[in-house]
Amino acid sequence: MTMTPELYNSRFMKAARCEETDCTPVWIMRQAGRYLPEYMAVRSKTTFIDLCKTPELAAEVTLTAREVLGVDAAILFADLLPILQPMGFDLEYVKGEGPVIHNPLMEAKEIDRVKPVESIEVLDYVFQAIKLIRQDLPADIPLLGFAGAPFTLASYAIEGGGSKNYIRTKTIMYNDEAAWKALMERLVESLSKYLNAQINAGVQAVQIFDSWAGCLSPSDYLRYVQPYTKQLIDSIPSETPLINFLTGNPALMPAQVEAGGQVVGIDWRVDLAEARNIIGTDRAIQGNLDPISLYANLDVLAARTKEVLAANAGHPGHIFNLGHGVQPDMNPDNVKALVKMVHEFSAK
């Protein structure tokens, strides 16, 4: 996929390469979500998973969210978990409860039944959505693809859904490292195919979400997770910027950085200036406003937004974002105000 000059020179792509920009680019994790009336107008007519699986609808919510917010990137509307279906997991989105896997891995020996995805074309609805979105996006707005990181998907496959303490995941990981390795390698193989197919379909950058790795100690992350995350990142063409996002434990950052990714996505639990010390100035940083800041009065939100910008101290290579997804009951006007503030406060 060759990139147009407009995309190559867009605010987001320049910041991802740590080049100077006219102002700091911004997008919002979960920007196409329930808090937006434009999203709910589409979502109310269908189920969550049918919305994901219908390219026209997925494209519509992706595009309208980008447009009404005025953000510098669109992110594909999709979910982390459907990749698990062709790997042998019986996934259902239960109304009001979220995703449930009916046949999670209960023991290490069951890992034999997990197959790497053979033909990624089973997820063709995702690639079709990408093509539709890319057609209708402004020429200077990049489209981001994404996938879950191997640990986060392994946890879902083992716990069967959300988890507080990751007891079964860690027990398998600790007690049977060979089985764990087999599971992680099959996930890496599948995720690599998935992300590369997204790139071939037309996304300009990709993000991996290690949403659950924060439950790990640094030595466990290094031993059981980082090698596989690194394998996945290494399989992505270097001209496509990869955002390596991890939340929940700032002490993992040195190992997270070492795993790779031209952009390091961080949550709000760490000061961005401190993160810059660890990450250096040759990698971009994405983040890191506490999402709950969006409930504050606009003058407080402005002060908090300035704090995040100031913490980066003007280094090229900052992509503004929340430290985690926007809340479903958020007032969309506050999100729009935030986007304007970021552009205004950072304008050169």
Added chain:
Amino acid sequence: MTMTPELYNSRFMKAARCEETDCTPVWIMRQAGRYLPEYMAVRSKTTFIDLCKTPELAAEVTLTAREVLGVDAAILFADLLPILQPMGFDLEYVKGEGPVIHNPLMEAKEIDRVKPVESIEVLDYVFQAIKLIRQDLPADIPLLGFAGAPFTLASYAIEGGGSKNYIRTKTIMYNDEAAWKALMERLVESLSKYLNAQINAGVQAVQIFDSWAGCLSPSDYLRYVQPYTKQLIDSIPSETPLINFLTGNPALMPAQVEAGGQVVGIDWRVDLAEARNIIGTDRAIQGNLDPISLYANLDVLAARTKEVLAANAGHPGHIFNLGHGVQPDMNPDNVKALVKMVHEFSAK
């Protein structure tokens, strides 16, 4: 309260003062809990809150847990929340759901109705339990008292129970700093009375639990939390070691350390060697095995226990513990094995 020579020279108290010990002392957060048959034998005859409020029963579960595990300290069986009752909160322990506050603070202006505890004697059942436990504990085993840290109690008072994102707490904190300050000061005043009364009743050390502060960014912790935690710690006599425990965000550690406490309690999300670099060698460290390690096979548990001990690199002033409470479905034999391992692996 003068301390006997046996207590002063006990393994735990020496380690708290960063003096050499024959081996590393160990106790387990939530050691008197549902995983223990000795606890369930008492608990099955009454409710959780009646167990807390009956000094003879609270003493019994405290003492038997200490004895069956062979740990180096006992910790008072009590709950974090009853201090909120005399401050005006309607607290109920709902079967199967845990604590519920029926009249949480919905808005900043309601903070006026929160009163600091006037007479701490309303919690006399706690002090009576302490006296009973101290009578029956071995002469060289210290008894630990504890309380919630101001932020953790403020969150309960505002959210009314557990919370995922602390939306109401942070919104009040961000939007009305004067109201937040008033709430935190009333909590500090009440908690100071409570901990000092525990010390007068006979505990040898106290722990404050900032179980929920990990949801905060470093700058929010510094601005909205640390000054109050410091006020509370400064109000405790310096001859009584205080364990300042915080979980959920290693990036808060420098500010946590600055708040005070002769012992810094850490969770497993950080490498203990890294924590030692930040904390220094004139303060003791308590922690920090991932509690889920106790589900692993005993040889894996042994290796993980050795890793934690090795990370401290033999500095005097290490109190071994989990990074968080023991799980309710844990096999008590594994906890007993862990205590033995810590003593054996660290023996001089």
